[in-house]
Amino acid sequence: MGDMRTVTVNVGHTSYPVFVGTGARRELAAVVPASVRRVAVVTQDSVPAGLIPSFAGLDVSLHLIGEGEDHKSMATVETLCRAFSRAGLTRNDLVVGVGGGMVTDVAGFAAASYHRGTRVMHVATTLLGMVDAAIGGKTGVNIPEGKNLIGAFWQPSAVACDLDALGTLPEREHRCGSGELAKYHFIAREDLASLDLSGRIARAVEIKARIVEADEREGGERALLNYGHTLGHAVESLTAYSIAHGEAVALGLLFAAHLAVRMGRIGEERLAQHYEVVRGTYGLDVRMPPSIPFGELVEEMGRDKKALSSLTFVLDSPAGLQVVPDVPVGVLEAAYGDFLAENS
Numbered sequence: 001m002g003d004m005r006t007v008t009v010n011v012g013h014t015s016y017p018v019f020v021g022t023g024a025r026r027e028l029a030a031v032v033p034a035s036v037r038r039v040a041v042v043t044q045d046s047v048p049a050g051l052i053p054s055f056a057g058l059d060v061s062l063h064l065i066g067e068g069e070d071h072k073s074m075a076t077v078e079t080l081c082r083a084f085s086r087a088g089l090t091r092n093d094l095v096v097g098v099g100g101g102m103v104t105d106v107a108g109f110a111a112a113s114y115h116r117g118t119r120v121m122h123v124a125t126t127l128l129g130m131v132d133a134a135i136g137g138k139t140g141v142n143i144p145e146g147k148n149l150i151g152a153f154w155q156p157s158a159v160a161c162d163l164d165a166l167g168t169l170p171e172r173e174h175r176c177g178s179g180e181l182a183k184y185h186f187i188a189r190e191d192l193a194s195l196d197l198s199g200r201i202a203r204a205v206e207i208k209a210r211i212v213e214a215d216e217r218e219g220g221e222r223a224l225l226n227y228g229h230t231l232g233h234a235v236e237s238l239t240a241y242s243i244a245h246g247e248a249v250a251l252g253l254l255f256a257a258h259l260a261v262r263m264g265r266i267g268e269e270r271l272a273q274h275y276e277v278v279r280g281t282y283g284l285d286v287r288m289p290p291s292i293p294f295g296e297l298v299e300e301m302g303r304d305k306k307a308l309s310s311l312t313f314v315l316d317s318p319a320g321l322q323v324v325p326d327v328p329v330g331v332l333e334a335a336y337g338d339f340l341a342e343n344s
């Protein structure tokens, strides 16, 4: 396994490895602390069983959770914690999430809660999980009142981004991860397109890690990770999720670039680079549904829980991405016209 890369995340008073490469799941067993006797693996039916690492000499139990956001719930967490208890898991043992963001969010939150905090490791099996969800320590579940409204910051003690997982990943899931990957090109302002996929994933992990290290609880810099997400979230919810998250983020990146041009923050050349990365590098040729009026979009963007005020955007500039508050609706509307001309 010559191509294995290790990114170290230093957060709070701990630090942990993220292994990126083919077969990365096999790196986890070596970093399991000696105190661990039992391992509770949390995964889903659709995640190929071959992606579950083996932990020789340890007592391993398997816990399947449902698929889809409806199962990302307190009920699932309760079921898991009860099963952990029946499997004899103590607070010195280990939870291992093997799956996409849904599994790692739920397994992470169950681990954060079980015995007031039990060690967790992740094998990220979706592209989105690798470059986003499994990194950074945000865990949680949905309630009918909102997505991810209950959760905890709980850092894993190791993560594996195993490229073996990508072979079975459905096309739609691949596109979701691609939208997030595209985002990192602009956060880092460097040419990720020249790297192979493994290198790009490792670099994205590193970029997210550095941001989380500087701002674990999302006071400032972590907001930059939401580049493309203000319009993205609104498009997702106004299309009842028929446009997938990563595709919506791709649209959001392009809209944000048009907005930055309108505000005199970047020039046409930088706008063109956004199109090159989104459509060229990642092949995300997504179109805006014609049924969404501008007014509804603005209202929906104002509802975005991650927006600092109703018209705050993360926007590009020659100095990099910045949080820009108080963007006037008139400017938004003009930029939206420019954006629609290219994307409908």
Ligand SMILES: NC(=O)c1ccc[n+]([C@@H]2O[C@H](COP(=O)([O-])OP(=O)(O)OC[C@H]3O[C@@H](n4cnc5c(N)ncnc54)[C@H](O)[C@@H]3O)[C@@H](O)[C@H]2O)c1
Pocket (backbone or CB within 6 Å): 044, 045, 046, 047, 048, 067, 068, 069, 072, 099, 100, 101, 102, 103, 105, 125, 126, 127, 128, 129, 132, 133, 134, 135, 136, 137, 138, 139, 148, 165, 166, 168, 169, 170, 173, 176
């Ligand atoms: N914690 C964070 O910082 C963070 C960041 C972004 C997203 N998220 C969360 O992540 C979730 C979305 O995660 P996702 O996009 O990875 O989707 P997902 O975890 O729901 O996975 C999508 C589907 O693909 C299947 N699957 C997973 N790996 C597979 C593989 N290798 N081969 C075949 N099928 C596979 C899953 O079983 C599932 O049915 C959302 O709940 C979102 O809120 C969390």
Ligand SMILES: [Zn+2]
Pocket (backbone or CB within 6 Å): 132, 180, 229, 245, 249
């Ligand atoms: Zn996202």
